[in-house]
Amino acid sequence: MKKVEVVAAIIKCNKEILCVQRAENSLEYISKKFEFPGGKIEKGESKKEALQRELLEELNITTNIKSLFLTVIHEYPDFELTMHSFICEVKTKELTLNEHIAQEWLTLGNLENLDWAAADIPIVNKLVNNG
Numbered sequence: 001m002k003k004v005e006v007v008a009a010i011i012k013c014n015k016e017i018l019c020v021q022r023a024e025n026s027l028e029y030i031s032k033k034f035e036f037p038g039g040k041i042e043k044g045e046s047k048k049e050a051l052q053r054e055l056l057e058e059l060n061i062t063t064n065i066k067s068l069f070l071t072v073i074h075e076y077p078d079f080e081l082t083m084h085s086f087i088c089e090v091k092t093k094e095l096t097l098n099e100h101i102a103q104e105w106l107t108l109g110n111l112e113n114l115d116w117a118a119a120d121i122p123i124v125n126k127l128v129n130n131g
């Protein structure tokens with residue numbers, strides 16, 4: 001099965017976390033799902049370099065990347081995803097959605113209300129349970 005390795009950012013601004021919605025896609029199980037911004041690691045990049053590049057491309061922002069939070073391995077019907085999620089911080093919520101169709105800034109208590117990509121559920125659960 002095809003393997004995909006991505007980095008994703010859990011971006012905090014005070015007590016709120018950025019959640020972004022993917023555009024419509026032919027793979028129904030990720031189409032219009034909420035996710036943490038990020039993307040594939042390119043050849044020669046470190047994980048943090050890949051994350052900074054993706055956040056600039058997708059949102060026009062630079063963040064303070066704090067620490068690795070959780071690595072999830074998830075088998076979708078068409079590919080196996082390895083996703084490294086990092087806690088990041090920003091001082092303002094200013095951003096531009098270059099690829100996603102919606103954004104939500106939610107507190108921990110409200111994170112579970114969104115329709116997340118399946119691979120993100122362990123990250124959401126750990127955030128909610130660990131504060």
Ligand SMILES: Nc1nc2c([nH]c(=O)n2[C@@H]2O[C@H](COP(=O)(O)OP(=O)(O)OP(=O)(O)O)[C@@H](O)[C@H]2O)c(=O)[nH]1
Pocket residue numbers: 004006007008030034035036037038039040081083117118119120
């Ligand atoms: N960035 C990111 N991708 C995720 C998350 N959860 C999740 O299942 N994915 C999946 O990981 C894969 C890689 O994301 P991506 O945005 O870099 O890839 P893509 O295929 O949309 O773009 P590309 O073809 O331009 O590289 C996608 O299939 C996406 O659905 C997440 O929280 N963040």
